Amino acid sequence: MSELIVSSSPHSKDHRNVSAIMGYVLIALSPAAVGSVLYFKLQALLLILISILSCVLFEFLYNMICKRKQTIYDCSAIVTGVLLAFNLPSTAPLWLPPIGALFAIVVVKMLFGGLGRNVFNPAIAGRILLFISFPQFMTGCWVAPFDSVSAATPLAYLKNSSGELVTITSKFTVGDCLLGNVGGCLGETSAALLLLGGIFLLYKKVITWHIPVSFIGTVAIVTLLLPRYNDISAIQYMLYHIFSGGLFLGAFFMATDYATSPITPVGRIIYGIGCGLITVFIRYFGGYPEGVSFAILLMNCFANYLDKKTIPVQFGGERRVIWKTKSKD
């Protein structure tokens, strides 16, 4: 008779492990990836591939040089690579992603102790590094999909054209933003494809609704109540804000990054609201037309603190007693 294994319960576990979860995230990102390749052709494909390869390579090298356990199998580097590429404009030179990847993987992720220990979202940190160091490649040379003429992003229109006669509606419709027929980064052009991936993640319970709903909801409410552009109705103004820029990408894929967001439900809602407020603040008053990445990076600092402050009341704990024994008299 063979030896019987004795171990602690539970004896069956969910088959879902870290690499499976990262696999789901990749599947969720794939519609937007396909979309960007359709819109921006070969350049997009190359950027995405180079970004993925360099992320995986840097993680591999880091683990090898530091003689640590190899961690590339958990696929998180691939996710970081895709997200980093999604944050680049289609005109970015091909040597740009490796620089971002080096910073994102080595400095932001691995030096902090690897997946789960990092304080900041690697992809966003990488993007911001590039944004600050190479503004000439990262902004100002957007290309409209399909016809490759240069075009500004919808948010840049919303920010700048208040004095001009050209209204945004003559450039893009809300539908354009939804489908991705606008200038912008690789991954953030098509809100519909990102939404599809986001719904997939929600459906597979990889992420919870708290962060995306509170993030997008905050942006929607603030822009609806305080529109800064009078030629179009408040609803349209709101829709432009929601569907353009990296809001969907940020809300579904980057703000929900496990390691850098709170784990308690209430903490997640506060985190989402914070992200939303900072985003709108930067879009309204900041120097850049886009604020999602800065907002997420700022809120990353608070993730742990929010957790500590929003520990849920345990089942049957005080403040939750909703029923009292009727005294028998």
Added chain:
Amino acid sequence: MKKILGCFKTYLFYVKILVVVTIASAFIPVLNPLIAYGEEDHHMLFSIFADLGGIEKYFESVLSSFSLMGNVLYVMMLLFYVGMVCYFCGIILLLGKGQGGKRSIFTGSLIFLMVYLVLFIVYFSINRELYQNANELISSAADVWFHIPPGIYYHFILALAVAVLSVLGSGIDFKAVWYGMRLNWIHRFKGGVHPTPHKNTRSKPIETLPPQKEMIYPLLQHIGAICEPCVKVGDYVRVGQKIADTSAAVAAPVHSTVSGTVTKICDWDHPTGNRIPAIIVENDFEDKRAECFQESCPDYQSKSPEELIYMIREAGIVGMGGAAFPTHIKLASGLGRVDTIVINAAECEPYLSSDHRVILESADEILGGLEIVRYIMGAAHMFIGIENNKPDAISLLHKKLAKSHIKVVILKTKYPQGGEKQLIRAVTGRVVPSGKLPADVGCLVLNVDTVIAIYRAIVTGSPLMRRIVTVAGHGVERTGNVHVRIGTPFSAVLEYFGYKPSTKKLIMGGPMMGSAQYSLDAPVIKGTSGLICMTKEQLTMDRDVNCIRCGSCVSACPMNLVPSYIAQYVKNEQFDQVEKLHAGDCIECGCCSFTCPAKIPLIQYMRIGKQKVNEMKHQTAGGNKA
């Protein structure tokens, strides 16, 4: 290879959405990029209403007379409309869930959608001109409410009528609708996980295993103190004779389940993993009944509750759900305090189906037992909580209890639905405060099988001697439920089902809370609800990695704890923090370990934390006294 295939399978999600969108775009142009992609189509999002009879024009005129108020009204109208549709679809969805069938969900909603679409198209083509001049009606935002074009009303009425018709037409039980709704909005607890059920043994009738030559009766078959043997080596014992008892308060006596001679009293392998004294009886296969069987008393109402509880104690009855807490203590401590009795028929553990079979095969005994318990406790309300994955048992109970005061409450299939506190929350809505017992909120929870044991003890006078065991897993040739006399060694039960040596792990109880066994010599005891033989393929043995802070343990924990932080503090030995996070409330259900993608054995950290916290509490309590 399998993994790659699995990867493609998940893409089916998109394919499904694509199919739905393609079909729907035939009716709703906005979903079809080819049609809707127009030059002037700025309200593309809203043109969804173009199909709904000129409402789009109506909304456009609202927009053109733009004001904040108009926008708010507009959004409210939108929500109202969407809400109505969701409401009807929601009812249809609930119908299916309440009845435990998946097919009725699809048929219900298909009927609804099809009929609605057909009627709508017919209606629209007849009354086309009704919508033509909708925008002439509206000149200001206030008009929104007063001049709603007829189309909207017709939609509501149509939707309502179709919903009612399809509900009536599908012959659905309205009780089930009601239960379905309560199931989703009232009857639930937070958290929990959904392990694969593997309940294929539930359709197999209970078989009977003949008694063995050598029977083993461990002196500890319950939670509490070890019993003292009251027979000697060489004594002749009969079926149902008490062979061990103790004067300790929390304990239940042990009975012989065969007739024969006591050959040994020695330490023996015990399912809890220790070696514990046991009485070994050699069976003479004559099944001579003990004359000291307690007297039966079908007219139990002539006795006082205390006497009945004493009879239950003498019959050695313990909770049959797995924990094996002596039932008489539970009953006695609840006397005079309990107004609600909840019968646990949830059976939320994967694989196990013994309670399910017992309900199907001995429903009458359950009802008899319920009356006895009700008499003892003098309780006003009785509920049977049952998961909705047992439709046959539910309909049987409904039938039997048609005119009775006992209510069957259908619960969502979710682990740990059968946990005491969770069950009380789901069935009665009461919350057992942290650190308190169910009796403190007037509740008593009993397993169905315990109720049967009580019935037999009181009405036929027979002590607890049998156990229904579910045998399942890939390590046995066939699976099923079997009626086993307590004391039969595991090896005999497993031989009967064709034990394969490829078994890597033998679990007594369910895979979520059961304990892994090291020896096949251990016997079936009162709490053995199942024997699961797992082979290598069934075991997940990933090494654990860093916590990735995914939060699934937080959302899975039914006690609303934060396992990842508690585990972290336990690792760092910061036990004051562990206490602050209420680790003492953990019910050791294992949901957190089950769901953790980093495969961290969270429950082990929880156990350590819990133990330390309890020790600390004892210390401070002792310190106060001194």
